[in-house]
Amino acid sequence: MIVKVHELVKKYGDVVAVDKVDLEINEGEIYGLLGPNGAGKTTFINIICDMVKRNSGELYLFDEKIDKSIQHLKKDIGVVPQTIAIYEDLTASENVAFFASLYGIKGDLLNERVKEALEFVGLSDHSKTYPKTFSGGMKRRLNIACAIAHHPRLVIMDEPTVGIDPQSRNHILNSVKKLNQLGSTIIYTSHYMEEVEQICTRIGILDHGKVIAEGTKEELQSIVTDRKTIKIKIGYDQVLDTRLLKDVKGVMCIAENANILTVECQKESDCISEVMAILLKKHIKVIDIQMESVSLESAFLSLTGRRLRD
Numbered sequence: 001m002i003v004k005v006h007e008l009v010k011k012y013g014d015v016v017a018v019d020k021v022d023l024e025i026n027e028g029e030i031y032g033l034l035g036p037n038g039a040g041k042t043t044f045i046n047i048i049c050d051m052v053k054r055n056s057g058e059l060y061l062f063d064e065k066i067d068k069s070i071q072h073l074k075k076d077i078g079v080v081p082q083t084i085a086i087y088e089d090l091t092a093s094e095n096v097a098f099f100a101s102l103y104g105i106k107g108d109l110l111n112e113r114v115k116e117a118l119e120f121v122g123l124s125d126h127s128k129t130y131p132k133t134f135s136g137g138m139k140r141r142l143n144i145a146c147a148i149a150h151h152p153r154l155v156i157m158d159e160p161t162v163g164i165d166p167q168s169r170n171h172i173l174n175s176v177k178k179l180n181q182l183g184s185t186i187i188y189t190s191h192y193m194e195e196v197e198q199i200c201t202r203i204g205i206l207d208h209g210k211v212i213a214e215g216t217k218e219e220l221q222s223i224v225t226d227r228k229t230i231k232i233k234i235g236y237d238q239v240l241d242t243r244l245l246k247d248v249k250g251v252m253c254i255a256e257n258a259n260i261l262t263v264e265c266q267k268e269s270d271c272i273s274e275v276m277a278i279l280l281k282k283h284i285k286v287i288d289i290q291m292e293s294v295s296l297e298s299a300f301l302s303l304t305g306r307r308l309r310d
């Protein structure tokens with residue numbers, strides 16, 4: 001395993017920022033830590049990369065139990081901090097070179113890695129530019145390049161897309177996926193539900209320092225519902241006796257509104273094929289079918305009693 005924590009606790013005075021957290025992150029995952037402001041995401045990450053000392057609990061990195069310094073493991077970890085940490089008076093490539101050299105990369109390899117990292121985040125054309133002229137999104141991308149040039153096994157990203165435009169955000173999300181495909185395990189914190197849904201293999205929901213739920217997107221959704229909804233759009237001139245569909249195994253209820261049939265059924269049910277067979281038999285023209293499952297947003301709301309951004 002890449003990261004494992006057991007009963008991890010961090011207190012700031014009376015505030016319990018991380019409250020007996022148990023977590024395991026395996027090689028190859030993109031693990032999403034989702035939580036509202038103050039949930040403890042940054043504190044958790046800072047403990048893992050040894051920037052904050054824990055009060056109690058166990059920490060393992062790359063199967064090694066950590067009791068003292070993680071200096072010897074730092075080359076295997078890349079951190080993209082929540083607050084942009086780049087030097088305005090160094091050019092983009094000098095910034096990346098500076099951070100990569102901290103991990104012992106030098107000479108021709110350093111030049112190669114700087115080039116590669118800037119290319120990776122789409123800043124090759126700006127390698128000689130000073131970041132003070134960069135947009136927020138470009139600075140965020142440079143922040144990422146600085147964290148990955150040394151090819152770490154574990155990349156930790158703390159809200160890397162905050163406050164940037166959708167295009168830059170997509171670019172970053174794609175880079176995260178690509179990094180993962182190239183072999184890095186990723187921890188990705190965010191309060192953007194859609195991002196985590198889009199890229200993460202597993203998600204932990206953090207609230208008031210506790211992991212209150214964990215699983216794949218589908219697993220988290222099924223915590224709050226055992227149903228799914230199928231919306232079937234039929235031709236305007238079609239007449240259907242919906243009673244015909246009520247007896248199909250797995251169907252829980254059916255509603256008809258204008259030309260949309262809404263079929264609610266058990267989550268695991270495969271009733272859709274039988275429903276379609278009946279429609280076909282009755283010569284009903286089907287225009288569109290949409291499956292809707294409960295959103296992660298509503299799962300979160302149901303688990304925490306509040307929205308992500310209040």
Ligand SMILES: Nc1ncnc2c1ncn2[C@@H]1O[C@H](COP(=O)(O)OP(=O)(O)OP(=O)(O)O)[C@@H](O)[C@H]1O
Nearest residue numbers: 012015017035036037038039040041042043044191
């Ligand atoms: N250095 C500190 N001193 C005192 N309290 C702190 C410190 N750092 C964090 N906290 C508190 O610990 C809790 C968790 O904060 P943390 O920054 O880890 O949350 P977060 O999930 O990263 O939030 P955000 O989404 O706003 O970045 C909060 O109540 C915060 O006020």
Ligand SMILES: [Mg+2]
Nearest residue numbers: 041042043082
């Ligand atoms: Mg934070």
